Amino acid sequence: MRLKQTEKYRNSNLIKPEVEWLADGVVTVDLFFPTDAETAEAAALVVGEKMQLKQVEVIHVEVLHPVEGTRIQIKGVFDEDIDLTKLKVVKKEATLSxxxxxxxxxxxxxxxxxxxxxxxxxxxxxxxxxxxxxxxxxxxxxxxxxxxxxxxxxxxxxxxxxxxxxxxxxxxxxxxxxxxxxxxxxxxxxxxxxxxxxxxxxxxxxxxxxxxxxxxxxxxxxxxxxxxxxxxxxxxxxxxxxxxxx
Ligand code: B12
Structure with a gap:
């Protein structure tokens, strides 16, 4: 069933970020808030939602220093396809010998x-x-x-x-x-x-x-x-x- 769901990403011009399965859309986002850990966690979830990520969850919380703030990571699903034919890809110029x-x-x-x-x-x-x-x-x-x-x-x-x-x-x-x-x-x-x-x-x-x-x-x-x-x-x-x- 999963293979069927992701059929359109095989041999096509479409891609999506992935972590576990082809085109599962999973991304992680790194954030820092100048707050305590609990506030940072709540704020990070709002960021994920406003970025239109689905199934947002906090996967890492790290108080850098109580007077500085908290580093936090969320994971979520990015549910858009990227069309390879529409990308502006900058190719590196070949070097001389x-x-x-x-x-x-x-x-x-x-x-x-x-x-x-x-x-x-x-x-x-x-x-x-x-x-x-x-x-x-x-x-x-x-x-x-x-x-x-x-x-x-x-x-x-x-x-x-x-x-x-x-x-x-x-x-x-x-x-x-x-x-x-x-x-x-x-x-x-x-x-x-x-x-x-x-x-x-x-x-x-x-x-x-x-x-x-x-x-x-x-x-x-x-x-x-x-x-x-x-x-x-x-x-x-x-x-x-x-x-x-x-
Ligand atoms: C080692 C290091 C230090 C060492 C440097 C020792 C030394 N002799 O070089 C020390 C401990 C001194 C240091 C100090 C500081 N650091 Co420092 N440091 C690093 C670290 C961990 C690695 C840098 C490195 O050597 N990279 C390896 C080299 C090979 O990569 P590269 O520099 O990118 O170079 C490549 C390309 O960029 C390019 N390139 C580079 N230069 C040039 C020049 C030309 C002409 C060309 C063509 C190409 C080219 O080619 C290179 C090879 O591919 C980075 C984090 C990181 N992972 O990058 C932080 C980092 C650069 N440091 C940072 C900071 C903030 C500082 C300090 C301000 C910390 C502080 N509060 O005191 C001080 C500043 C000191 C100062 N006045 O510069 C920040 C910079 C943030 C920013 N965006 O401005 C970083 C990114 C860490 C972080 N995530 O916060 N640091």
Missing amino acids: PEEILNYVKKNQLKIVAGTGGSDEHSVGMREILDIKHGGVEAYGFEYHYLGTSVPIEKFVDAAIETKANVILISLIISHDDVHYKNMKKLHDYAIEKGVRDQLIIIAGGTQVSSELAQKHGMNQGFSRGTKGIDVASFIVREHGKNDAS
């Missing part, structure tokens, strides 16, 4: 300055993008100058001018109050002020960075979770190649 990148970088002497910007101390992601041991851009022949962590935004541009770098890589992990986008805009504006924006490829990365919004805030490109050195290296080569051709 390591040989193509190495040859281009050798011919064009591409230099990078990099660091984590503003008051951001999260350096792990930035190092993964840079270091040879993580398959970072260093593996593709790029010369880089690492400025460190919590680097003042203006310093990225000043250092690029000083070292004659063509690329700035800035890591912005903290996203409270959209500080990552504010810093991207600040970097872009400062490069204009210094008269070097056209000569620089400026790339921002971080867990909460959207490519679209990074570009809207003046970056040539933005990269997020799961980025590898080869993604960044391919982008730099393509972007630099465009300017070469123009």
Whole structure:
């Protein structure tokens, strides 16, 4: 009987979230309320109903700290079909081969300055993008100058001018109050002020960075979770190649 009920999801363009059975519609939602556990539980059920979830139930309650509040998880059934033909899917551009990148970088002497910007101390992601041991851009022949962590935004541009770098890589992990986008805009504006924006490829990365919004805030490109050195290296080569051709 269950197979019959879910017939329309087999070999079709329709999907639905699932946990246990094909297209059972089950989803979980993570919430935080600045209240005690009992109030948070009641409030979470209302959220589930207002999100039009069916069979809403609380599956996890965790008081983070009595003066802070409660983290809570609900589960419910999302009863709508998603039509695959109507989705706006953003496909990742294929990377260049390591040989193509190495040859281009050798011919064009591409230099990078990099660091984590503003008051951001999260350096792990930035190092993964840079270091040879993580398959970072260093593996593709790029010369880089690492400025460190919590680097003042203006310093990225000043250092690029000083070292004659063509690329700035800035890591912005903290996203409270959209500080990552504010810093991207600040970097872009400062490069204009210094008269070097056209000569620089400026790339921002971080867990909460959207490519679209990074570009809207003046970056040539933005990269997020799961980025590898080869993604960044391919982008730099393509972007630099465009300017070469123009
Ligand atoms: C480790 C860590 C720390 C360490 C950092 C140590 C270090 N030397 O890096 C310490 C303990 C110092 C720390 C401190 C803080 N942290 Co912290 N931290 C983390 C944690 C657990 C992991 C980050 C990490 O290393 N990820 C692994 C790397 C490989 O992933 P990634 O950073 O996303 O990088 C990838 C991509 O984003 C991208 N990328 C990243 N940078 C760049 C740059 C470029 C140019 C490109 C192309 C790509 C790129 O490529 C990378 C590889 O794929 C995260 C939670 C999480 N799971 O993400 C919280 C997290 C980032 N921290 C957080 C917070 C709030 C803080 C503090 C403010 C806490 C506090 N109240 O003090 C402080 C801030 C300190 C500061 N001034 O920056 C929040 C940020 C929330 C937000 N959205 O703003 C998080 C998300 C935790 C949370 N859920 O609340 N943290």
